[in-house]
Amino acid sequence: MTDRAPQPVERRLPTEESRQLVELVRDIVSKEIAPRTAEEEEAGVFPREVFSLLSESGLLGLPYGSAHGGGDQPYEVYLQVLEELAAARLTVGLGVSVHSLACHALAGYGTDDQRAAHLPDMLSGGLLGAYCLSEPASGSDAASLRTKAVRDGDDWVITGTKAWITHGGVADFYTVLARTGVEGARGITAFLVPGDAEGLNAAIPEKKMGMKGSPTAQLHFDGVRVGDDRRIGEEGQGFAIALSALDSGRLGIAACAVGVAQAALDEAVRYATDRRQFGRPIADFQGLRFMLADMATQIEAGRALYLEAARLRDAGQPFSRQAAMAKLFCTDAAMRVTTDAVQVLGGYGYTLDFPAERLMREAKVLQIVEGTNQIQRMVIARHLAGPETR
Structure with a gap:
């Protein structure tokens, strides 16, 4: 279809x-x-x-x-x-x-x-980029990354593996976070690595339940050499740079989630008004009408939340808490809305003939990328109650 x-x-x-x-x-x-x-x-x-x-x-x-x-x-x-x-x-x-x-x-x-x-x-200029923070053993705990960059004269030599990289293998450039110093967040530095750098190789893309057109792959850095002119920011500043980028990136995920949910609602409304059972459109039945109303309300609430966070960002005000809230709410809402859209379409919703099943599969990944929704709850709670005590 x-x-x-x-x-x-x-x-x-x-x-x-x-x-x-x-x-x-x-x-x-x-x-x-x-x-x-x-x-x-x-x-x-x-x-x-x-x-x-x-x-x-x-x-x-x-x-x-x-x-x-x-x-x-x-x-x-x-x-x-x-x-x-x-x-x-x-x-x-x-x-x-x-x-x-x-x-x-x-x-x-x-x-x-x-x-x-x-x-x-x-x-x-036609280039396409990718962002390299996660690794096979460090996803949510990004500060524990193991990829290393070692100084060699005027160059840096990067060795390690990055994982879950969107556009892995097809990007023209990669923003790479690598360890250049002590353990933890203070020993990480950012680099701009060309996609055709010698020693940089992409693994076979992951086989995913959704977003099959978007390659997600591990990247192997086997002694990739870049000049110091491709180091971004100061040595050891990389993790702060990464967190800054993620605040903005979470708003991007929130907006994408609202788009997926809106597409699912549109499909559900079209089907419900066209499909007739018991002599009338199924949109006439109160149980289904209430489902559509709840779906639309979640979408409008999510859109308002991400836009308010964006306005704070545009005004130069802190927006980290609101970004986490927007990412959390919008992606959870997208999962609920797309699941309900499949239900509205009934058996047809479970087939490839209609987009509802694809939208449902795609919504799931949005609860995971750019920090899982469990991580978003931790971020929000830290803004409310301070860091966790040890």
Whole structure:
């Protein structure tokens, strides 16, 4: 079955430019993304040409400054673009979020020379990025990572394995966190590694229950050599850089989750109003009507939560707690909404002929990536009650 473009969501956008931007995204979605989503996801096709088109259209660097090829858009607008993309195909929406995450370290902590040398191609030059923090033995406990970077003259030599890397093996650059000093968070440094670096190899992509078009793979660093000019920030500053990036990245996941949930609700409403049983549309039955109402309410609440966090970020105010709340609520809501959408469609919801089952499978990963929802609860609780006592 060919997926349909998402139903337009009424959006409150701050400028005429941002309204035109969303219209451009909707045009790309309807012509280039939605018609191929079902077929390509089932076949596991990575839509590299879509990311190239998004780059050409100025959509891969939206929240970054125009001086280096970005879109100068507030996070409030960027996240709504992510929602539109994720509603059509999560592989694309999440891919843009990951790319933005990979650019965060250089944009926020790089030198002027580093930004001038690399950001234009990263933001609008057709390159695609990936973010390398997790490892086989350090996921939630990211500060215990084992990948090492050892100084050798004017170079660094990186050795180790990264895991669960979105765009692993297809990215043009990787933002890599590696240990350069003492154990724990204070001994980690960030590096910008070219995708074609000698000694960098990707494993066979993971076989996943959803997002089959998005390659997720381990990366093996076998003595990968990069110059000191590719070190981002100070030695030992990497973990702080990583946490800063994750606060923003969690908002991207929240927006993607709302997009997936909105797509599921749209499909459920279409089916419920078309499907007739006992001589009338099943949307007439109160039990089902209440399900649809609850689904819509969760989506609106999630959207309001991520947008409020984005506005705090845009205003330069602390937003870490709100980002964790948005990621937690929106992804849990997406799981509930997509599960209910399958139920509304009944037996058809369990088949590949309708997108509900795919959306349900895709929603699950959003509760895991960028910090599991259990980690989000820990983050929120620390803001409320302080660190845990030992």
